[in-house]
Amino acid sequence: MAGPIGDRLIRVDMTAGNVSIDPYPEDWTLLGGRALSARILLEECDPGCDPLGPDNVLVLAPGVLAGTAAPTSGRLSVGGKSPLTNGIKEANVGGNPGQDLMKLGYRGIVVKGQPADPERRYALEVTADSARLVPADAHKGKWNYPLIEDLSQEYSKTTSFISIGPAGELRLTGASVACTDHEQDRHPARHAGRGGLGAVMGSKGLKYVSVDAEKRPVRKPAKTKEFYALGKKYTKTYLDGPAKEPFPKWGTSAIVAEADTLYTFPYKNRVEGRSPDVETLDGMRIVESFETRGGGMHNCMTGCIVKCSNIVHDADGKYKTSALEFETLTLLGSNCAIASWEDVADLDRLCDELGLDTIETGAAIAIYMDSGGLEFGDAEGAKRILREVAEGTELGRAIGDGAVAIGRKTGHHRVPAVKGQAIPAWDPRPLKAAGVTYCTSPMGADHTAGLVVEPGQPYEEAVRASQESQILNAVCDSSGFCQFLMPNLDEIREFFGHFLGEQVSREQIADLGWRCLEDEWEFNRRAGFGPDDDLMPECMKQDAIGPAKLVWDLDPALVARAYERFEPRDELFESRPS
Numbered sequence: 001m002a003g004p005i006g007d008r009l010i011r012v013d014m015t016a017g018n019v020s021i022d023p024y025p026e027d028w029t030l031l032g033g034r035a036l037s038a039r040i041l042l043e044e045c046d047p048g049c050d051p052l053g054p055d056n057v058l059v060l061a062p063g064v065l066a067g068t069a070a071p072t073s074g075r076l077s078v079g080g081k082s083p084l085t086n087g088i089k090e091a092n093v094g095g096n097p098g099q100d101l102m103k104l105g106y107r108g109i110v111v112k113g114q115p116a117d118p119e120r121r122y123a124l125e126v127t128a129d130s131a132r133l134v135p136a137d138a139h140k141g142k143w144n145y146p147l148i149e150d151l152s153q154e155y156s157k158t159t160s161f162i163s164i165g166p167a168g169e170l171r172l173t174g175a176s177v178a179c180t181d182h183e184q185d186r187h188p189a190r191h192a193g194r195g196g197l198g199a200v201m202g203s204k205g206l207k208y209v210s211v212d213a214e215k216r217p218v219r220k221p222a223k224t225k226e227f228y229a230l231g232k233k234y235t236k237t238y239l240d241g242p243a244k245e246p247f248p249k250w251g252t253s254a255i256v257a258e259a260d261t262l263y264t265f266p267y268k269n270r271v272e273g274r275s276p277d278v279e280t281l282d283g284m285r286i287v288e289s290f291e292t293r294g295g296g297m298h299n300c301m302t303g304c305i306v307k308c309s310n311i312v313h314d315a316d317g318k319y320k321t322s323a324l325e326f327e328t329l330t331l332l333g334s335n336c337a338i339a340s341w342e343d344v345a346d347l348d349r350l351c352d353e354l355g356l357d358t359i360e361t362g363a364a365i366a367i368y369m370d371s372g373g374l375e376f377g378d379a380e381g382a383k384r385i386l387r388e389v390a391e392g393t394e395l396g397r398a399i400g401d402g403a404v405a406i407g408r409k410t411g412h413h414r415v416p417a418v419k420g421q422a423i424p425a426w427d428p429r430p431l432k433a434a435g436v437t438y439c440t441s442p443m444g445a446d447h448t449a450g451l452v453v454e455p456g457q458p459y460e461e462a463v464r465a466s467q468e469s470q471i472l473n474a475v476c477d478s479s480g481f482c483q484f485l486m487p488n489l490d491e492i493r494e495f496f497g498h499f500l501g502e503q504v505s506r507e508q509i510a511d512l513g514w515r516c517l518e519d520e521w522e523f524n525r526r527a528g529f530g531p532d533d534d535l536m537p538e539c540m541k542q543d544a545i546g547p548a549k550l551v552w553d554l555d556p557a558l559v560a561r562a563y564e565r566f567e568p569r570d571e572l573f574e575s576r577p578s
């Protein structure tokens with residue numbers, strides 16, 4: 001299958017300071033985003049390497065359909081060996097860099113090596129005709145928002161940015177990679193949060209990447225008429241259907257109340273499944289604030305029809321943060337017994353400024369509180385600790401290194417993490433299929449790897465549902481579509497077919513997802529992962545929640561069946577994820 005002529009791959013050697021622009025391999029045409037990152041890492045990165053050393057490989061790969069007119073399809077995958085899990089990692093992010101790279105025909109950026117001087121900072125400048133490394137020492141240590149404000153003066157209005165904050169520069173393993181949203185102010189509010197890939201970017205001395213797509217048009221599909229007709233039909237169906245529901249109309253923060261009733265709104269380091277603060281943390285309070293303070297819903301990248309991202313203003317009507325999501329309200333809110341959404345908005349802004357994953361950081365603060373280091377509910381104390389992250393104090397570093405690191409430092413017994421990564425809001429005790437994903441996904445505890453919100457499933461069905469969700473999400477994160485659009489496999493393969501000019505079968509699209517998972521599992525096997533890495537932590541087996549006394553009680557042998565491919569069911573292709 002031949003892709004669009006002229007596609008290219010940018011390769012950067014940080015040791016030598018070289019950049020090359022190579023033709024994109026034809027046999028990688030169907031690969032993009034997560035699947036492309038997995039293939040490159042398996043073929044070009046030593047799985048046994050030090051994740052923060054010169055042998056790790058950082059991959060920035062837009063999905064196959066990024067830069068096209070397909071709705072909500074410009075997501076970017078950030079990949080590498082994770083310093084948090086020590087396994088392979090892909091973190092998927094919105095904003096405009098994915099769209100812009102693909103409009104220029106760049107299918108990915110592969111960064112290897114490490115500068116000899118760890119104090120130096122560099123930037124990669126990408127334009128239609130060139131990619132070059134330039135010194136960026138003047139931006140060393142800058143927080144993400146001031147960094148982007150300064151860069152906005154230096155670069156054209158059509159430039160988008162991928163950056164790290166101080167946490168990435170300090171190589172903290174909870175560090176994120178920020179992408180700017182598409183609006184005029186270009187807020188660095190979109191984060192590839194999970195797995196500490198900001199620390200990998202920091203270890204390469206790369207402070208930011210600029211991508212100037214000028215006013216390039218969208219990519220041209222092979223079957224133009226069919227592609228645009230499909231896009232129109234899909235958009236109409238979407239806008240007549242899911243778009244009218246509370247989510248995505250009001251974003252993930254509007255799920256809080258429902259999650260609480262399902263016992264998946266964890267409280268006080270997950271000792272409870274529901275929070276007494278559900279009313280004040282409910283995202284609908286944010287929605288209500290739009291009327292008096294301004295803000296509202298927007299799309300984080302061009303072409304997104306979902307617009308799930310909230311823009312949050314303070315009491316004076318000034319911009320504070322955006323995309324204050326369910327996960328953040330849970331981990332930095334209820335899980336720390338912080339009751340006010342406004343405090344969580346402050347913490348979210350601090351995390352975005354420093355370049356920290358809000359899930360990992362919230363889990364780490366909750367463990368610190370649970371260990372007696374800080375009172376549960378102490379919002380000001382939490383903000384103070386986050387400022388310490390930037391200062392690089394011992395406590396700040398331990399929080400910035402995530403849940404397991406602060407557990408180790410405090411000697412606390414309750415550390416809800418799988419494969420070294422904090423469990424997200426969606427709780428494995430009521431949601432068994434999500435738990436199977438946390439145990440078997442190459443990504444560790446990551447809901448975006450395969451979330452199924454269906455309490456009460458028979459356990460065998462939960463294993464199968466997890467596998468199907470893992471396949472679907474692997475394909476989605478390779479396509480460029482945002483998971484919040486909730487496309488199914490048949491829809492994705494139809495878009496692929498019209499874009500590439502050749503029909504893509506059900507078998508091919510399901511194989512794409514499975515092969516991606518196999519590449520990632522194989523990377524982890526070579527990195528030394530085994531069955532012991534698939535175990536849920538003791539606290540999930542012992543701390544019962546809700547009247548049904550829910551605990552994690554799946555037999556590891558049953559969980560491991562997620563590694564054996566089930567016969568694909570029609571639902572795999574036809575249903576949207578729950």
Ligand code: SF4
Binds near residue numbers: 094095298305306482
């Ligand atoms: S659905 Fe939400 S997260 Fe996804 S691209 Fe659109 S605004 Fe961004």
